Amino acid sequence: MSESGNEMLEVNVGDTVEGTVVKVDEKQVLVDIGYKTEGIVPIGELSNLHIEVAGDVVKEGDQLTLMVKKVEDDEVILSKKAVDSDKAWLELEDKYKNEVVFETEIKEIVKGGLVVDVGLRGFIPASLVETFYVEDFSDYINKSLSVKIVDLDREQNRVILSHRAVTEEESATQKQDILQSLKEGQVLEGTIQRLTNFGVFVDIGGIDGLVHISQLSHQRVEKASDVVSEGQKIKVEVLSIDRDNERISLSHKKTLAGPWTEVSSKVSTGDILEGTVKRLVNFGAFVEVLPGIEGLVHISQIANRHIGTPQEVLEVGQKVEVKVLDVNEKEQRMSLSIKELEQEQAAAEYKKYEKDEEQSSFQLGDMIGNKLDKYKK
Template identity: 75%
Template sequence: MGEENKELLELHVDDTITGKVVRLEEKQVLVDIGYKTEGILPISELSNLHVESTNDVVKEGDELTLKVKKVEDDEVILSKRAVDSELAWNDLVEKYEKGEVFETEVKEVVKGGLVADVGVRGFIPASLVETFYVDDFTDYKGKKLTVKIVDLDKEKSRIILSHRAVVEAEENEKKVVLLQSLEPGQVVEGTVQRITNFGVFVDLGGIDGLVHISQLAHEHVEKASDIVSEGDKIKVEILSIDRDNERISLSHKNTLPGPWTNIEERISSGDTLEGTVKRLVNFGAFVEVLPGVEGLVHISQIANRHIGTPQEVLEVGQKVNVKVLDINESEKRISLSIKELEQEQAEQEYKQYEKEEEEFGIHLGDLIGDKLNKYKK
């Protein structure tokens, strides 16, 4: 008996020992540690995380490394949590110093964030889970997340983890690679992220570029939202890149067929078109016949009579009908005439008048003939 007591007395608080699980009870686990009595491992000392049932963590026959928490008479209280914590803290300090990224499993969803098992109880605040706002974290329980340690205090047993920092670092790396790969003149596809009164921000796959409102279309654009909507996939040409300030200028207009492209398939000589007077110059008037396509009505083609300036007959914004005299796609030039249409109109009216005169004459002849016949009788 004295020998056994002596053995028990040699067991001190904080000693690390090994033992085998012999029985699982509701609130504790009994462990054979080779002494007179079996050691007691309370459920609260099984893990750094909340444990519902002892068999969630250990099973009979398991060999465990444990720390002595208390020695009192024949009772020995043991802790698995203390050993796990010691090992985990050493590992975590190393990870923290290296800024290491590692995977962990979310064990609980609590107020203000998530609890993860990193050997000790790690906390991921709600604001450090994602780069975007998450309304409900229920689905995160049991989910594996890549994290890095952002704050660590062994004294207070506090460890703060961040998944957001990992995502941001990955996005930043992608951004750097993307910035290096882009060159002016390249045409790429992007997604419209944000529409402002001065243009559109387009996501090129991790970095945004700006399409100024003047670069959205060939024609004048009043509101960017008239041309694109958020979420639209659009092609853009890279105009310039400022890598230091991460600024990219883009053009959507340059990826679209120009207003003059295939113009000769859409307009032919002899066509009559409606247009809008855009500019008046001393030698004639420029009339827009299609968006972005202007033709010239030479001063000699404006009216049938001689005029000194186009302003005598036309004004900016006026709608006019014009006849196409000549068209040249390569030189982006169209010659138009208002005079010819007026002449054609006058000729038509004269022909109509002649026709009516003729018909009237025939009708009159018949009528007079009838009357004369009566008198002949």
């Protein structure tokens, strides 16, 4: 007991006093404040948060700043919570005014959100925890989150915080940084976020870009889901950036080896291939001979006879046999001929016919010869 307490005989409600913890019971703490009797801090006045035992918050020898709550028959009831609250409110008002982002620890999970310790009891509603839906918050207990205050009312004792707001601001900043740093022609790895009927949206590190369906593959794509899936990582090349509207056009096709790559190792002059007529133009027909590889059958190479338009002989979707006249991998061009095959086929048939003729006349000679022999006898 402090004898210097004679100077502190007057202890009034509302006073702030300093004291040393001398005893910690389960539901209260005794503090030497230099008064004739030790002050009592009930467990409910130790913290703004719910605590089970006083020892969770203080221990013997701790120096505390306390507020006098009640003085009655030399019994002094003190509050640590009231002092912490005053200090915390001043700090929180400053943080709210200046939109400060700070760290806080999750102390409880309650219906509708999370309770945090911000010097007093703060609340993060479930909708303000993340930018996405969280079904189970059990992993958040004792976890530290960066937050900002979104609503503060001392009269109502209301402190509403948001981690989501911090995440959204960080995303917006990150998005702007990426938008400014992107360059046309840049190749990046991204993750497919969602598929639409006109293409796919790809996350390239905090911002989404669009790969139009025509830029997914060298072959024609009917549905994006035929070639890619959600969550898949793909390489993309930046085609264009619209910074004002935050739109980025990407291409996956440009990062893939084209169908013409090393085509000369697959196709040579003189090869006979089967193809499909893809397009008819006034000067000939384009025939696909390998996936994504079309060659031109010039109108003069379509038939043995003179024709006015390719449509006279061919139609789109028709299967045809063609002979390769020339392959130019660099310029991605291939010249084909249907006429040459027909001529070769006709020549082969004529030869076969000649051979058959020779054989039949020889056999006839033999047969007649034999009969003549009969008459010779």
